[in-house]
Amino acid sequence: MEQNIDILVGLPNIREQLAKTSLAASHAPILIGPSRKRFLGEICERSAAADRDAATVASITAGILGGANIVRVQCEAQFRCG
Numbered sequence: 001m002e003q004n005i006d007i008l009v010g011l012p013n014i015r016e017q018l019a020k021t022s023l024a025a026s027h028a029p030i031l032i033g034p035s036r037k038r039f040l041g042e043i044c045e046r047s048a049a050a051d052r053d054a055a056t057v058a059s060i061t062a063g064i065l066g067g068a069n070i071v072r073v074q075c076e077a078q079f080r081c082g
Contacts, residue, residue, distance in 0.1 A: 001039040008034070008059060011066030033072035034059040049074075 007014075011030065019026035034040060040055035041047055060071050 001042050004034070004037065004039040005043075008032070008062050008066065011063060011068060015067040029069040030067055031070040031072065032060070032063040032068045034063065035071075035073040 011032075015026070015030065018028060035056045036049040036052045040052045040059060041049070044052065044055045046052050046055070056073065060068075060073070063071060
């Protein structure tokens with residue numbers, strides 16, 4: 001669980017490290033897929049995957065704010081903006 005949180009929180013640092021590698025790498029898209037994952041269930045004490053949607057939205061928001069460009073979700077109809 002802690003590794004998943006470390007990745008989400010550390011996305012800006014990951015992006016920064018990529019930038020040090022090369023200009024091309026600094027613009028590479030970052031994909032996250034936290035949708036309904038077990039670590040979210042452990043955090044919010046929800047054993048059923050279907051009960052983790054609020055945690056999924058929160059983790060996706062954190063990921064996007066941290067620099068993720070692409071997100072993978074289980075039920076995309078629930079997460080559409082338009």
